[in-house]
Amino acid sequence: MKAIITGMNGTVAPYVYEELLNHDFEVIIWDRSQVDIHSFESVHNFISLHQPDIFFHLATGPIEWLEAIVKSTDELNIRLLFTSTVSVFSEKGSGPYDITSIPNSEEDYGRYKIMCEQLITNHHHNAVIVRLGWQIGAHARTNNMFHYVSHQHKTQGYIEASSKWFPSCSFLDESARVLVDCALHFHPGLYMANSNRKYSFFEIVSFLKDKYHTDWNIKETTSFQRDDRMIDSRVKMKELF
Structure with a gap:
């Protein structure tokens, strides 16, 4: 094809x-x-x-x-x-x-x-x-979540991640x-x-830290609260972790 x-x-x-x-x-x-x-x-x-x-x-x-x-x-x-x-x-x-x-x-x-x-x-x-x-990619060279949080850590020394946001x-x-x-x-x-069934942004960033063995300093926040998850049972995706 x-x-x-x-x-x-x-x-x-x-x-x-x-x-x-x-x-x-x-x-x-x-x-x-x-x-x-x-x-x-x-x-x-x-x-x-x-x-x-x-x-x-x-x-x-x-x-x-x-x-x-x-x-x-x-x-x-x-x-x-x-x-x-x-x-x-x-x-x-x-x-x-x-x-x-x-x-x-x-x-x-x-x-x-x-x-x-x-x-x-x-x-x-x-x-x-x-x-x-x-x-979510495996490196910080493209426009994805890993790039975003890596850049935030590099510029301010820590990552703010809400436990009340479900992307x-x-x-x-x-x-x-x-x-x-x-x-x-x-x-x-x-x-x-969408692969995210239940995890907050804080949980996802914490998982990425462990998965890729980074030295990120992650600060849990709750000020940003929103549920952005999409649900479509017809589309079968692997869960994040």
Whole structure:
């Protein structure tokens, strides 16, 4: 099978790329320096040239690029996998969230993802949308939870971690496994992927400290209280720990 993937300079796509190779996919990487994302003709011609079985759109970009991808893949009868986010829900509210929860973000990124979800739902007959939580990598070189807490410890000498905050989060390799599985086997529609069943941010950071043998000084707080967990029984993910 063949796939096109966007977002290889981001956090999730490199892991999905490796997972696709493990499934014996031929993977075409979208290079923005070679394919103009602002030209519908360029987008359509690139997709038409390669004729992938699945298009993995994991990048963030202008809505016009997504429109071109959606229209082209739908016309060419190509399955589309799009990653959305728990950030579609308001930071002023609290979960846990399920598939019936109404997206209501006031933030630019969340509103952008809501717009993307609506566009895909309305104009693609064979698309899978997967909302992801905060991703956890094994190092501090990418935009993930490990990077965030490592940077906080480096800059202020300690990490503040609330025992009253329950984030949606997953390890990157598990997210990649689930995204490929959804693309291959799930019916078109909206799904939510989260590995955190019950743990607070304080518990998660403490676990990461032990797992990666760091010297972090972790300070438990309770001032930030929110439940951001997403629950979707259709998506089977390994628990965090």
